[in-house]
Amino acid sequence: MTPVVPVITSVLVANRGEIACRIFRTCRELGIRTVAVHSDADENALHARVADAAVRLPGATPTETYLRGELIVKAAVAAGADAVHPGYGFLSENADFARAVLDAGLVWIGPPPGAIEAMASKTRAKELMGLEPLKEVTEADLPVLVKAAAGGGGRGMRVVRELAALDEELTAARAEALSAFGDGEVFVEPYVEGGRHVEVQVLADTHGAVWALGTRDCSLQRRHQKVIEEAPAPGLSEELAEELGELAVRAARAVAYEGAGTVEFLVSPDGKAHFLEMNTRLQVEHPVTEAVFGVDLVALQIAVAEGRPLETDPPRARGHAIEARLYAEDPAHDWTPQTGTLYRLAVPDSVRLDTGYTDGDDIGVHYDPMLAKVVAHAPTRADAVRRLSGALESAVVHGPVTNRDLLVRSLRHKEFTTAHMDTGFYDRHLTSLTERTPDPHAPLAAALADAHGRSRFGGWRNLPSQPQTRRYATAGEEHEVHYRHTREGLSADGVRVVHADAGLVVLEVDGVRRKFEVARYGDQVYVNTTALTALPRFPLPTTQLAPGSLVAPMPGTVVKVAEGLTVGATVQAGDPLLWLEAMKMQHKITAPVTGTLSELRVVPGQQVEPGSLLAVVQPT
Structure with missing residues (x-):
C-alpha cells in the first residue's frame, strides 16, 4: 500500500524573532499559510505582525512561553495548522516536544524524536561517536569546558581554568541551561586552546539519501556564541574537508537522521578534528550555506517532511559567503546586552538581511539581543569580506549600542582577512577592536x-x-x-x-x-x-553616587546573591557579589574595590532597571 504523503498547507513556527520571520518568508513563497506564537512581551513583535495568524502565550519569560510545548501544540491545533517548525533554540532539540506534535496529528518539520534523543543531548551524542565526557576533573585536565547538554548558543557554557572555580561555574551553567532550554543537565569536556570551530551542514530525506553541504567556519565567538560565520571554511586541506564531510554523514546515518542538521568539530592547531556535537535543527548560520549552494534549506526541510526525496547528488558550491550577527550589546563593556527603541535599521541591497525587527520596535530584556544577520556572497572570500564590511559600515543603525563597529573591524583585521583566526580571536584583540573613535566633526x-x-x-x-x-x-x-x-x-x-x-x-x-x-x-x-x-546648555544637577557603588549595567532579574553576603562583610576587589539574568544569560556583578559592604539594596528575584543602585562597598 502506497503511504499517504502529507501536503503541508499551514505551518506554526514554535519560535520568535528573526528565525520565525525567515521561515515565514519561505512559507509565503511556497503558498503555505503561517501561524505565529508570541509572549506578552512579543505582542507587537515583527514575527507576530507578519504571520497570517498569531496565538498568545501568556507570560514573558521563555519558561512561561516559548518553552511550554503543551501550549504551543494547543495553539497549532486551535489555529488550524497542520505542521510545526521549531526554528532553533527553545524546543528545537526537545524530543518530547517533537512527539507531542506528532501525537497531535501534526507534521513535525524536523528529525525523528529518536534521532533528537540520540544527538540533541551532547553527552549521549559523544557516547554514540565513541567519546565520553570527563567524569572527574583534576588539575591535569585543565582547562575544561562546561557545556549544556540540551542546547547551544553559548548558554550554559563556561571555560574553567582553575579547579576552585569549577563548582561555581557548574552551578551557573546549570541555571542558564535550565532558563534557556528547560533542562539543567551539563557536562565537562577538555578545552582545546587555539582551535577553529568548523561544522558541516547535513540534509537527509526519508529515502536514505544524506547530503553533506560543505563546511562552515564559526571561530569568531564571544562567550562561546558565534559572531561571524562563513562557508566554506577557509584554509582547510581537501583531505580534512572530505574527512569532516564523511564523519558528518556517518553521524547522520548512525541515528537514521531526517531533515537539516549540523555536525560540529573543533579543529586543533595540528589539524586534528575533535567531534563536538550534532545540532538536530537548523543553525543560525544556515544562510551562508544557502548562498554558496544556491538552496533554500527551509524549503528543503518542508519537502523532506512531506516525504519527497532529495536529488541523488547535492548541488555544487559556488563562491564564498560570510554572515555577521548584529547584536544590541556593548562589546567594550563585557558584551553587556542593550535595550530600548530601535529607531532605524537599514542595510544596502547588496547583502542579505535576516531580522526580526523593523523601525520603531522595542528591544526587550527577556530574549537574545541579536538584531539581525547580514550576509554577503561573492565569487571569492576577499570579495565577500569587502562587500560585507562595506555594507555594515554604511548601514543605518539608530538605537541602542550595537556591535556594528566591532564587526567591521573584525572583518578587516589581518588575522581574519588571511584566515588565521581561531576561537581565541576576541580574547586577544577585543581591546583594540573596541577603541572608541568618534568622528571629530x-x-x-x-x-x-x-x-x-x-x-x-x-x-x-x-x-x-x-x-x-x-x-x-x-x-x-x-x-x-x-x-x-x-x-x-x-x-x-x-x-x-x-x-x-x-x-x-x-x-x-x-x-x-x-x-x-x-x-x-x-x-x-x-x-x-x-x-x-x-x-542642555547649562548642566543640570545630578545625583552623586558614593565611591564603591555598584549599579545595574542593564535591566534584569537578580537571580543570586553571594552565599553569606551581608552588610558589614569584608570583600575583595573582583569578588562576585551577585548575579543578574538578562537576555537568557547570567552576568556576574563583582566588587569594584576592596572594602566593607555598607549597603545591599536587592534580593533574589528582584527586577532592576539600568542604573539602579545594587550595593555599595565602602573602600578600605
Missing part, C-alpha cells in the same frame, strides 16, 4: 543640522554676533562646538559649511568635502555612524 554637523531654520529671518545680523554654542556627549566625552549665523548662512571656524539642513550637512575640511547624514530622536543624535547625546 560629528558634533559640529549635529549642531549645524539642529540650527537649520531656527531663525525666522535667516539668522544673520549687520552687527557681529556672538557664536552659538551646543554641547554633545559621545564615547564618554563631552564636546562643545561653536558656529555663527552670517549673511552667507551658517559658518564655523576651521571648516567651510557647503550645505546644512536638518538631515544633511556638507563640510569642506582641508580641501576635502564630506557628507554627514543627521537623524535626531529626542536627545539622541546620529551623525553617520557616530551616536551623540545632546546636552
